[in-house]
Amino acid sequence: MHINWGALLIVAFVSFGSAVGVVALIAFALLGLSARAGSTTAGHTGIAEDGSRIGLSPTAGTLVAALCLLAAAVIVGYGLWIIIG
Amino acid sequence: MDLSLLVIVVIVTALAFDFTNGFHDTANAMATSIATGALRPKVAVTIAGVLNLVGAFLSVEVAKTISSGLVDDTQVTPAVIFGGLVGAILWNMLTWLFGLPSSSSHALFGGLIGATWVAAGADAVKFGAVVTKILLPAVISPILAGLIALAATYLAYRITARGDQATVSQGFKYGQIVSASMVALAHGTNDAQKTMGIITLTLITAGALPSGSGPPFWVIMSAGLAIALGTYLGGWRIIQTLGKRVSEIQTPQGFAAEASSAAVILASSHGGFALSTTQVATGSIFGAGAGRRLASVQWGVAGQMALAWLLTLPAAAIVGALAAWASSSGTFGTVVVAIVAIALIAGIYAASRRQPVTADNVNDVPAPTPTPQPAAA
Numbered sequence: 001m002h003i004n005w006g007a008l009l010i011v012a013f014v015s016f017g018s019a020v021g022v023v024a025l026i027a028f029a030l031l032g033l034s035a036r037a038g039s040t041t042a043g044h045t046g047i048a049e050d051g052s053r054i055g056l057s058p059t060a061g062t063l064v065a066a067l068c069l070l071a072a073a074v075i076v077g078y079g080l081w082i083i084i085g
Numbered sequence: 086m087d088l089s090l091l092v093i094v095v096i097v098t099a100l101a102f103d104f105t106n107g108f109h110d111t112a113n114a115m116a117t118s119i120a121t122g123a124l125r126p127k128v129a130v131t132i133a134g135v136l137n138l139v140g141a142f143l144s145v146e147v148a149k150t151i152s153s154g155l156v157d158d159t160q161v162t163p164a165v166i167f168g169g170l171v172g173a174i175l176w177n178m179l180t181w182l183f184g185l186p187s188s189s190s191h192a193l194f195g196g197l198i199g200a201t202w203v204a205a206g207a208d209a210v211k212f213g214a215v216v217t218k219i220l221l222p223a224v225i226s227p228i229l230a231g232l233i234a235l236a237a238t239y240l241a242y243r244i245t246a247r248g249d250q251a252t253v254s255q256g257f258k259y260g261q262i263v264s265a266s267m268v269a270l271a272h273g274t275n276d277a278q279k280t281m282g283i284i285t286l287t288l289i290t291a292g293a294l295p296s297g298s299g300p301p302f303w304v305i306m307s308a309g310l311a312i313a314l315g316t317y318l319g320g321w322r323i324i325q326t327l328g329k330r331v332s333e334i335q336t337p338q339g340f341a342a343e344a345s346s347a348a349v350i351l352a353s354s355h356g357g358f359a360l361s362t363t364q365v366a367t368g369s370i371f372g373a374g375a376g377r378r379l380a381s382v383q384w385g386v387a388g389q390m391a392l393a394w395l396l397t398l399p400a401a402a403i404v405g406a407l408a409a410w411a412s413s414s415g416t417f418g419t420v421v422v423a424i425v426a427i428a429l430i431a432g433i434y435a436a437s438r439r440q441p442v443t444a445d446n447v448n449d450v451p452a453p454t455p456t457p458q459p460a461a462a
Contacts, residue, residue: 003217008225011349011356016233019348023237023341027244030256034248079267079351084143 029068035061092291095163098170100311103280105177106189107315112323113366114268117339120328123261126444133269134317140273141309160205168409172196172401178433184322185393188361192401199402200409222360227368230349234369237341238376257336264343271350280308321442329450332374332382342373
C-alpha cells in the first residue's frame with residue numbers, strides 16, 4: 001500500500017492557493033467596483049458602515065477591478081485548459 | 086442467457102446508473118447558485134445538463150479500468166458489472182429519497198467490489214487500493230475542501246466589508262454562475278467517463294471490441310446524454326439539502342464554495358487522485374457556512390451525511406453482491422434481479438411523491454436558526 005503524500009500535499013497547496021486566490025481577486029475587484037459605484041450612486045459617500053473610507057477613486061477602483069478580474073480569468077482559464085488537456 | 090442480450094442489459098443498466106449519477110449530483114454544482122438566487126432553478130439545471138454533456142466530450146482518457154484497479158480486472162464479467170451497477174443504482178435512489186448527497190462513485194465502486202467478491206472471492210478485491218483510492222480521499226477531500234472554502238469565505242467577507250454591498254452581492258452572483266459552470270463541466274468530464282469506461286470494458290469482455298479500445302462515439306454520446314438528462318431533471322431533494330438545510334448561504338459563500346470545489350476537483354484530477362465530487366462539494370458548502378458564522382451551520386445535517394458516506398461502500402457492496410450472486414445463475418436470475426430492482430426503484434419513486442420537492446419549492450425551507458456568535462467578518 002503506497003500513498004504518495006508529496007503529490008497529495010501539492011494538490012492541497014495548489015487547491016488552496018488557486019481557490020483562495022480567485023476568491024480574493026474577485027473580492028478586491030468588487031471592492032474596486034464599489035468605489036466606482038460610489039461615484040455614480042446618489043447618496044453614496046464612499047464611507048463604509050464602520051466609518052472608514054474605501055479609499056479608491058473611481059478610476060483607480062476600475063483599474064484595480066480590471067486587473068483583478070484579468071488575473072482571476074487567467075487562473076480560471078488555466079483550470080479549463082487542464083480539463084480539456 | 087445469450088451473451089449479447091446480457092451485454093445489452095449491462096449497457097442499459099450502465100446508462101441508467103449514469104442517469105441517476107446525473108440527477109444525484111446536480112446539487113454539487115448548482116445547489117448554492119439556486120439557494121442564493123444567482124440562477125433560477127430551471128436555468129441552473131439546464132446549464133448544468135448542457136455542461137455535463139460538453140464535459141463528456143472533453144476527454145478521451147476513458148476505459149482504463151471500470152474499477153480504477155480496485156478489483157482484479159481479469160475476474161470481471163458482464164454479470165459482475167451488472168450486479169455492481171444494480172447495487173450502485175439502488176443506493177443512489179435510496180439516498181436521493183432522503184436527500185442525502187452520498188457519492189455516486191463510491192456506490193459504483195462498492196457495488197463492483199461486492200459483486201467481484203461474490204463472483205471471484207476476496208482475493209480478487211485489492212483492499213490496499215480500496216484504502217488509498219477510496220477511504221483516504223473520502224476522509225481528506227471534504228476536509229480539505231471545507232478548510233479552503235472556510236478561508237476563502239472569511240477573506241471574501243473581510244475584503245468586501247467596506248464595499249458597496251449591492252455591488253458586492255451582484256458581483257458574487259455573476260461569479261457564482263462562472264464557478265458553478267466550472268464544477269458542472271468538471272463533473273461531466275469525470276463522472277460520464279466512468280460509465281463510458283464500464284460500457285467499453287463490457288464490450289471488450291464480450292469480444293465486441295478489441296482489448297485496449299477506446300469508447301466508440303455512440304458510447305460517448307449515450308453516456309453524455311444520460312448524465313446530462315439526469316442532471317437536467319435535477320435531484321431537487323439533494324439540491325434542497327445542500328442549498329438550504331446546511332446553512333443560509335449568501336452569494337459570497339456560494340461563490341467561495343463553488344470555487345473551492347472546482348479547485349480541489351481539478352487539482353486532484355490533474356494530480357491523479359480519484360475523489361468524490363459530491364464529498365468535495367459538500368465539504369465546501371459546510372466550510373463556506375462556517376466561514377461566515379460558525380453557529381449558522383447545521384452540524385446535525387453533517388452527521389446524517391457522514392453516516393450516509395460511511396454506509397455507501399458497504400451497503401452498495403452488499404446489494405451488488407446479492408445481485409451478482411443471483412445473476413450468475415443465468416437468465417432467470419438476471420431477470421429476477423432486474424425485476425426486483427425496477428420494483429424497488431418504483432417504490433422509492435412512489436415514496437418520494439408523498440413529499441415532492443421540485444423546482445417550484447426547492448427553496449421553500451425555513452432558514453436555519455443561527456445562534457448569536459461573533460461573525461468571521
